[in-house]
Amino acid sequence: MSADSGDRFERHRWLYRTMFTIRTVEERLARSFMAGLIHGACHTYVGEEAVAAGVCAGLTDDDAVFSTHRGHGHALAKGVSPDALIAELYGRETGISHGRGGSMHLFAPEIGLMGTSGIVGPCILQAAGAGYSARLLGNGSVGVAFFGDGAVGNGAFHEGLNLAAIYDLPVLFVCENNLYATEVPFSHASKNPDVASRAANYGIPGIGVDGNDVLAVHEAAIEALRRARAGEGPTLIEAKTYRTRPHAEGMGLTGVYRTEEEVAEWREKDPISRFRRRILSDETMTASDLDRIEADVRAEVEEAEKEAAASPWPDGGTADRHVYRETV
Amino acid sequence: MTEKTFTEAAREALSEAMDADPAIFVVGEGAGERGGNFETTAGLYEKHGPLRLCDTPICERGFIGMCTGAAMTGARPVVDFMFTDFILDGLGELINQTSKMQYMSNGRLKMPMVLRGCIGIGHSAATHHSGSYYPFFVHIPGFRVALPSNPADAKGLLATALRSEDPVFFMEHRHLLNLKGPVPDGEHRVPFGQAAVVREGTDATVVALTVMVHHAFQVAEELSGEGISLEIIDPRTVAPLDADTILASVRKTGRLLIVDETFMPCGIGAEISARVTEHGFDELDAPIKRLNGSHVPTPYSPSLEQAVVPDRASIEEAVRELLAE
Ligand SMILES: Cc1ncc(C[n+]2csc(CCOP(=O)(O)OP(=O)(O)O)c2C)c(N)n1
Ligand SMILES: [Mg+2]
Numbered sequence: 001m002s003a004d005s006g007d008r009f010e011r012h013r014w015l016y017r018t019m020f021t022i023r024t025v026e027e028r029l030a031r032s033f034m035a036g037l038i039h040g041a042c043h044t045y046v047g048e049e050a051v052a053a054g055v056c057a058g059l060t061d062d063d064a065v066f067s068t069h070r071g072h073g074h075a076l077a078k079g080v081s082p083d084a085l086i087a088e089l090y091g092r093e094t095g096i097s098h099g100r101g102g103s104m105h106l107f108a109p110e111i112g113l114m115g116t117s118g119i120v121g122p123c124i125l126q127a128a129g130a131g132y133s134a135r136l137l138g139n140g141s142v143g144v145a146f147f148g149d150g151a152v153g154n155g156a157f158h159e160g161l162n163l164a165a166i167y168d169l170p171v172l173f174v175c176e177n178n179l180y181a182t183e184v185p186f187s188h189a190s191k192n193p194d195v196a197s198r199a200a201n202y203g204i205p206g207i208g209v210d211g212n213d214v215l216a217v218h219e220a221a222i223e224a225l226r227r228a229r230a231g232e233g234p235t236l237i238e239a240k241t242y243r244t245r246p247h248a249e250g251m252g253l254t255g256v257y258r259t260e261e262e263v264a265e266w267r268e269k270d271p272i273s274r275f276r277r278r279i280l281s282d283e284t285m286t287a288s289d290l291d292r293i294e295a296d297v298r299a300e301v302e303e304a305e306k307e308a309a310a311s312p313w314p315d316g317g318t319a320d321r322h323v324y325r326e327t328v
Numbered sequence: 329m330t331e332k333t334f335t336e337a338a339r340e341a342l343s344e345a346m347d348a349d350p351a352i353f354v355v356g357e358g359a360g361e362r363g364g365n366f367e368t369t370a371g372l373y374e375k376h377g378p379l380r381l382c383d384t385p386i387c388e389r390g391f392i393g394m395c396t397g398a399a400m401t402g403a404r405p406v407v408d409f410m411f412t413d414f415i416l417d418g419l420g421e422l423i424n425q426t427s428k429m430q431y432m433s434n435g436r437l438k439m440p441m442v443l444r445g446c447i448g449i450g451h452s453a454a455t456h457h458s459g460s461y462y463p464f465f466v467h468i469p470g471f472r473v474a475l476p477s478n479p480a481d482a483k484g485l486l487a488t489a490l491r492s493e494d495p496v497f498f499m500e501h502r503h504l505l506n507l508k509g510p511v512p513d514g515e516h517r518v519p520f521g522q523a524a525v526v527r528e529g530t531d532a533t534v535v536a537l538t539v540m541v542h543h544a545f546q547v548a549e550e551l552s553g554e555g556i557s558l559e560i561i562d563p564r565t566v567a568p569l570d571a572d573t574i575l576a577s578v579r580k581t582g583r584l585l586i587v588d589e590t591f592m593p594c595g596i597g598a599e600i601s602a603r604v605t606e607h608g609f610d611e612l613d614a615p616i617k618r619l620n621g622s623h624v625p626t627p628y629s630p631s632l633e634q635a636v637v638p639d640r641a642s643i644e645e646a647v648r649e650l651l652a653e
Contacts, residue, residue, distance in 0.1 A: 064401050098434040107433035114400050115432060122393050122425050129397020129405075136353055136379055136403050143397065159390025166385070322435035323469045325493035 005284075012284045015057055015214050017293050019049040019272050022073040024301045025082050026245070029072070029089060033249040037309065038089045040102045045073030047212075047244035050271035051176050052077040054217025055144065055237075058225045061111045062141040064130035066123035070176075070243075071116025074146050075106045078113045083304035092311035099314040100322070112141075120181075121156035123147055124173060128160045131169030131234065142228045143171045150181025152198075153189050161236065165202040170228035172221065173236045176211065182247050183255045196238035204234050211239030212271040215278070242266035329510040335367055337479035337511040338486045338500065342369070342406070344515070345490035346376060349404060352490065353380040355391050356408030365410045366446060366505055392418035392443075396426045399441045404490070409445030412499060413459040426495050427470030438493040439470075442486075448501040448539060449589060449626050449637045458626035460590045465497050466567045466599070472496040472520055473567040477541040479509040481564055484518030492520075501538040521568035525577070529559035532583035532650055535574055535600055536560060540587040540638060547643045558647065566596050571603045575611075578604055582613035585650050587638055592620035614653030619646045 026044040033042045045052065048070075056077035059065070067074040075085055080096055088095025089103050097107050104118040114130065117123055123145045130143030151157055152175060164171045175195045179186050187193060199206025205227070209220045217239055224235035244267050246253050254260055279285050332340070346352045354369055360383035363370035373381040384391045388409070395405035409415050415422070422443075429439050447460040465471045472494050476482040482500070489496035526541060527548050536544040541562045548558035559577050563570055578584050584604055586597035597618035604616060622636035 064397075066397065097432060100434050101432050105432040107436060109400070109433060109436050114397070114437070115429075119420070119424050122396075122421055125390055125393025125421065126397030126400065126425070128390075129394040129399070129403075130401040132353075132394060132398045133401040133403040136398070137351065139402075141401070143401070155389060156393060159385075159387040160393065162385060163387070163390050163394050167379075167382070322431050322433075324472075325430060325435075325438055 009284050011057065012279055013293070015053050015218065016275060016279065016290060017297060018053040018056070018077050019214065019275065020294055020297050021082065021301070022049045022052065022076050023272055024297050025076060025085065026072060028301050028305055029086065030245065030249050032086070032089070032305070038103070039091050042089065042103050042249040043070040043247065044245045044249065045070055045243070047266060047270065048176055048178060048241045049073055050214035050217050050275070051174065051211050051239045051241060052146070054214045055172065055174055055221040057218050058221045059112065059142070059144065062139065063144060064112050064114045064127070064141060065144045065146070066114050066127045066130070067116040067146050068123060068148060069104050069116065069118055069120070070148065071106060071146070072103065075108070075113055075116060078108070079111045080106065080108050080113060081304070082301050083307045086304050087308035087311050090308045090311070091313065092308060093314045094308070094311040120148070120151050121154040124151060124156045124160035125163070127171050127173070128164040128169055131164055131171035132167065134170050135167065140229060141170070142225060143169070144174065145171070146174045146176060148181060149175065149177040149179065149186045149195065150184070150189070151175070152195055161199070161202045161204070161234070164234040165204045168231065168233040170231070171234040172224045172228065173234060175236065175238045177238055177240050178243050180258060183257060185257050194238070196236060199236040204236060206236040206238065208238045208240065211241030212269045212274060214271055214275050244270070330513055331508055332479050332511045334476070334479045334482045334500065334504045334507045337483040339368060339370065340511070341483045341486040341490065343372060345487065346372065346380065351402060351404045352406060353382060353403060354406040354408055355382045355384050355395060357384055357386055357410060359383060359408045364408060366500070368408055368444070388414050388417035389421055392421040393425065395441055396421060396429065396439070399439050400429060400437050404440045406442040406444065406490070409443065411457050412445035412447045412461060413456055415443065415445060415461070423468055427468050430494070431470065439495045440493050441495045442489045442498055443495065444498040444500065446502050446505070447499045448503060449621065449633060450502050452628050452630055452633060453502070453626070454628040455625040460499065462497060462499055462566060463590055463595045466596065467594070470495065471567055472565065474498045474520065474565045475538045476500070476564065477504065477538050477562050479507065479511045480516070481518055481524070483511050484516045485564065487515070487517045488520060499538070503539045518564065520565045521570050523561050523563045523570035523573040525559065525573065526562050527558065527560040529557035530581060531557045532585060532647060533559045533561060533574065533577040533581045534585045534587060534647065536562060536587040537566070537596060538589070540589060543638065543640050543643055544587055547640050547647060551644065551647065556647070556651065569599065571600070571607070574600060575604060575608045578608050579611045582611060583650050583653070584612070585617045585619060585646055587619045587643055587646070589621045589637055591623050592618055593623060595620060614650055617646055617650045619643060
């Protein structure tokens with residue numbers, strides 16, 4: 001195997017495993033939600049795995065990711081382990097935020113996960129801030145914001161892209177356009193159906209990609225990261241995708257606008273089976289290689305769930321810790 | 329000690345901190361080459377350049393959010409708001425993000441961020457340029473709030489803020505900016521949560537904030553001619569609040585007046601009053617009294633504007649009422 005094909009094999013393996021891990025964890029969480037093991041909201045990332053995997057495959061632990069309410073996929077792709085994630089949703093001491101956060105407040109700054117968020121918008125500004133730090137401290141890292149189409153009409157989108165553009169900050173703005181913000185179609189929220197073209201307003205490149213094609217996402221991210229690290233400034237990436245589960249667990253899969261047909265159509269475009277077909281036709285891995293990855297991941301996630309369920313609750317007496325850094 | 333204005337003293341603290349710590353940068357509209365609307369950064373751009381003295385577009389929410397992200401990733405931002413009124417455009421960022429970041433991350437993130445701006449009523453600035461709003465921030469877990477009343481404390485409190493790992497509001501009253509006073513040379517830090525007893529006395533305690541410290545002091549000087557002895561306390565920071573110093577004073581005087589330019593309902597006076605009642609009820613010889621700015625948007629015309637702010641006359645009247653109880 002040449003070095004190149006070796007790299008390609010490793011990359012494909014990582015991408016497949018990451019996407020399959022996200023899917024498996026999310027499906028496990030959906031069952032846990034029904035079983036009452038998750039105490040708050042749970043927005044899954046099913047159908048959108050290619051975006052987190054494709055982008056995060058280009059990142060190091062020093063690159064800072066700022067995520068959304070639908071952030072399990074970003075957390076896992078950034079390197080949070082399934083057990084730390086599941087335990088957090090279960091409200092346990094072993095959770096990634098030690099039970100202080102839950103689904104929408106997952107933090108692992110030591111590997112560059114700077115938080116999922118319960119508020120739509122601020123991640124865009126904070127990623128610009130990570131870009132500012134990177135320039136100021138000259139440490140070569142990059143800020144990455146993931147956000148939905150729902151954030152595009154928010155002032156944070158305008159202010160964040162403008163700030164990153166004027167200071168040439170090393171930032172990736174990754175819009176996951178899944179066509180709906182809860183139950184509001186993007187076409188009702190925006191006269192302009194396109195997100196990527198808005199980059200021109202800020203004088204930066206905007207790239208539209210098929211968000212269900214992990215290699216296309218990855219390629220766009222690699223180019224944007226190259227620009228960022230070369231001091232050429234921010235890039236806006238619009239990944240067009242779709243969630244094939246409800247907005248949040250416990251809500252309806254379809255509603256006033258989303259139809260059964262539309263969901264079925266997008267399930268046909270499932271990013272994981274699509275990548276599987278691609279790998280097999282490229283012959284980077286065999287079916288049994290892929291089956292082995294899937295079996296591994298399933299076992300890992302089942303084990304992670306068991307551990308989470310058996311983990312201790314945080315001590316209520318510690319609830320007021322970490323409000324301030326220093327005690328005065 | 330050198331005689332300096334409040335603004336010069338604060339700028340000295342900033343300049344020394346920027347020399348020592350390359351992670352500090354300042355953002356604001358005109359914070360760059362112009363040197364700040366109130367000369368808060370004058371002369372620093374020439375030394376540190378545009379990345380550390382950063383001019384921003386008019387997007388308060390945007391640059392608060394950006395600075396929050398920068399603080400999360402190893403920088404130490406200073407947001408220079410010009411007027412504190414403009415902070416209101418970024419309240420969601422501050423309260424949902426900046427103040428909660430350390431907690432949400434279980435203490436793994438730090439939030440070293442200084443938020444400074446001019447506060448206070450005066451100069452017919454009218455209601456969009458007269459706000460103080462600091463009681464809001466005292467209410468929120470995660471913030472520190474410093475209210476210097478003189479040049480030495482401006483230097484010392486800002487120096488402490490610039491080394492803090494928590495987000496700190498540093499609020500500068502418009503009537504104090506050109507006030508001159510002795511300022512310690514070299515390193516000078518005032519710890520948070522330590523009130524200053526500005527004047528000792530035995531008949532009543534007056535807790536006053538920012539510019540009201542000066543009014544209360546003058547009233548105390550005048551009344552001393554009548555044999556009235558007032559103790560004046562300047563909390564200097566209201567989050568954390570040094571309730572112990574206030575309680576110790578009330579133990580001595582048995583009477584308490586709190587003078588604050590900001591609104592009365594749910595304000596600093598209400599908080600101090602509640603704490604003294606909880607922990608020093610038996611020491612009180614009279615009901616606690618509060619004197620605040622009127623609970624109205626700030627009017628423009630000088631005659632209206634004067635009517636909504638406590639002044640020496642209204643402080644004196646409040647003191648006499650308190651002593652007559
Ligand atoms: C500022 C704010 N307003 C409203 C909400 C409630 N909310 C949560 S998710 C959501 C829809 C977000 O849509 P989008 O950004 O497209 O992300 P998606 O859920 O489609 O992934 C809304 C309105 C919120 N979290 N934050
Ligand atoms: Mg959406």
